[in-house]
Amino acid sequence: MSELSETSLPSLGFRYLGPLEVQADGRRLRIGSPRQRVVLAMLLLASDCVVSVDHLVDAVWGGSPPATGRTQVAICIAALRKMFAAAGYHDVIATVSPGYKLVSDGCGIDGVQFSRLVDEGQTALQQGRTAEASAKLDQALKLWWGPALAGVPSAVVEGKAIRLEETRLAVYEESLALKLELRQHTDLVPELAALVREHPLRERARALLMLAQYRAGRRSEALEIFNEGRRRLVEDLGLEPGPILRDMQTAIFRDDPKLASAKPVPSVWTRVVPAQLPPTAPLFTGRQTELTALDRLLDQRARGGSLPVGVLTGQVGVGKTALAVHWARGAADHFPDGQLFADLRGWDPDHPAAEATAVLSGFLHALGVPLAEIPVRLDEQTSLYNSLVDGRRVLVVIDNVQNAAQARPLMPGSGTCCVLMTGRTLPDSHGSVRLHLKPFRTDESSALLRGIIGEERTRDDPESLERLGELCDGMPLALWSAALRLAARTHWTVKDLLSRLEDPDRRLNEISHGIWDVRAQIGASYRYLPPRAALVLRRLGSLGSCDVTPRMTATLLDCGPAEAEDLMEQLHEAGFLEVAARGQDGYRRYRLPGLFAQYARERGRTEDVGDGVKSLALVRAQFA
Incomplete structure (x- = not known):
């Protein structure tokens, strides 16, 4: 593991590429309780994004939180704020419904710096600046100073730490591959041998070691490294070596002249673990039956076999996307190789439907394929996509699908993956779990409205709140639109808005504004x-x-x-x-x-x- 060199982080710095640490003006701050460490880790990993209180409770206590869990999370947040304030830093953690977010402006976060340096290295490599790319990756790797997030007692955080470690290893492999391109093979043999001993099943690392040994004149040792790797793969996994190892063995047998060229081992950039899911909907309400039903997809994937596919259908504005994203985020730890998301815009009134080639190109790039190496033809993209996700645990969420043909090229061929798609009507789509969402019940509508408008303004008039839900047809899109109007007009009562909605000729006008334009969304379905x-x-x-x-x-x-x-x-x-x-x-x-x-x-x-x-x-x- 590389030692962390002194960096030029701002005065308030966070480090989690090793044990979790906070520094203010050069001195280390003491994070109080283990729970505070978990909460801070979760906020850091999603810096500048809202982390819901429910997600924090789950990270601290897993599936068995106490009744006071939400209150205890609030206590942890208060203690962290007090710690920052005592060091002279205020407004580091903001309260944003339905939870909190860490504001990174003016702070330094080693994980963010790591990602930036790796991205800069990838850009330099794509532009042919190999030495600069190698230097950037070296800088990124020096930020690591131990196992990521060590000492943070949380299964959720541990799962995220495992993904970070996978990213580090992939970047490390890429760094060694670049050094081989720069003809440093003699010096690299001991370092590559140590990496292979520590991770004997990583085929690319083994192929790089074989290449370094071959270039150093140790051909027989290179072939023995292949034989050793094959034995381990067969004994531990029941698998034969993949194409990278097989191709390297064949090339060494033949003394292939290509082995002397600059780049005989493909740059796959497997460091990338895509996490494309949008934020979960604030104040997500109800749908417990549907969430339980979707969990059957996880059971099917665990049993193996065909690809698990979930299909969510329902009328415009009924909350299909919100449910899909909420479930997907909750299930993300079951898919450590990444989560892909695409909005196919099947019903978008302002934009044409997304082309499969454009979506697949985005998926491939998210999976680590450099833009210059992405095929143009759809069949070639599909083939490469299936090769990349084969045997990996990847969740693919496909939103706003108009018909099965639109989504078919995006369906992985591997049963280790999982697909969840949404559409207003998908009669031609098969799903191992298929759910048709209905509008909210009266109690669910009232709960959502109460959460947005506020308890104080709704406590004394539950009848008006129920009537407001009825006039919105229990449609979450309409409920959000109506509630946000009330939330923005603090001088209105619920009855003030009701008086407007009771007139059928005014109702759509009152709840159609901005991104909550109910009329436009209904019209998008009407035109088809x-x-x-x-x-x-x-x-x-x-x-x-x-x-x-x-x-x-x-x-x-x-x-x-x-x-x-x-x-x-x-x-x-x-x-x-x-x-x-x-x-x-x-x-x-x-x-x-x-x-x-x-x-x-x-x-x-x-x-x-x-x-x-x-x-x-x-x-x-x-x-x-």
């Missing part, structure tokens, strides 16, 4: 409807939010009940209609939620002017 189904939606919207049957729809369209039911099923698959119980007439009943009904009425006023729609009063009277 077949013309006949869109006509059904507009005419059903003219009836308002009520239960409807295929017979009622047939009357509105002057068509048969079978055709009407097919069209209503299309609307159900697209997330516009909810299925209700069958009526006494034996027909299945559907419901058009209030916000969707209002949108359909708006479209009808624009598109069906003078269309001669059958009298609504007549339809209602006929089926009353």
Whole structure:
């Protein structure tokens, strides 16, 4: 392990590439309790990002937190702030719902510096500056001064430390490979031999040692190193050597002239462990049944076999992405080789759907492939992608999928991986766990609203809070939009917003703003409807939010009940209609939620002017 040299960190410096340490103005600060060390480690590893209180509780106590866990985390935060303040540093830890974040501005963090130096080394290498790249990696490795996060008592932190160590080893291998390119093979043999003794199953390190020995005129020793590695792989893992070792053995047997060239061992940059998941949604609410169901994906992956695939569907704004990211973050420790995330923009009203080649290019780069080495053709990208993740434990989250064909190139071929995809309707997608999300129940809606608006403003009027949830159809997107309006207008009461939402013609306007534009999101689904189904939606919207049957729809369209039911099923698959119980007439009943009904009425006023729609009063009277 390389010793940490003196660095030019700012006056407040954090080191976790070894035992966790905090220095202020050249003196070491004493971190009080083991729990404080865990909390600080978690904040450091996600510097400038919010870490939820729930995630901190899980890191401190695992799956068995005490009832006072959240309070004790707050006590740890207060103690850390006191420690920083006593050293003259304030506002290091900020409170940001639903937790806390460490503000890195003005601080030095060795892990952040390590990543920056490695990135600079990779850039230099891609531009052909090998000596500079080697120097940057050497600088990065000197920041390590022991096992990462040693002395932090947490299984969650330990899992992150293992991933950091894997990154260090991969960077170390790359550093040695660059030195070989710079013709330093004689001096490297002892160092590479020590690395192989410490990590006998790392095939690239063994291949580098074989190359150094061959270039130093020790051909027979190089071949014996291969034989020793093959024995270890077969005995310990039941595997034959991979292509890097096999190719090196063949080249040495043949005295291949390429062995004398600058770069006979491919630069794979396996240091990269992608962690692309977005932040979990603040105030994530409910969905315990769905989270438990998704855990079956972990069980299937542990058993081996085919690729575990989860599919989340549901209407616009029902919280599919929030659930997918929340579960994925909770399951991240089961995927130490990385987590990939892609938004395919299948329903984005402002941008075209993402191309598979662009997404795969991003995945490959995240997995360590230099940009210059990424293939252009989709089939070549797919082949390289499957090779890189084969046998690795990688979680792939694919968001906003419009159809199975869009996601298929992104599906790994290895059953050690796992895929979770979301879409408003995915009838052509197979999933070993398939869930259709429904809107929030009344209690879930109230809990989310209360968390955003605040307990003080909602405590005395639970009835108004429940009514607000009803007018938002229990749709998390609409609930967030409405609650944020109230949170920003502290002089409003819940009833003030209710008075606006009770008017159906104003409701969508009141909850459509910024990134919470409910009307635009519904419109993105509407534009993909077949013309006949869109006509059904507009005419059903003219009836308002009520239960409807295929017979009622047939009357509105002057068509048969079978055709009407097919069209209503299309609307159900697209997330516009909810299925209700069958009526006494034996027909299945559907419901058009209030916000969707209002949108359909708006479209009808624009598109069906003078269309001669059958009298609504007549339809209602006929089926009353």
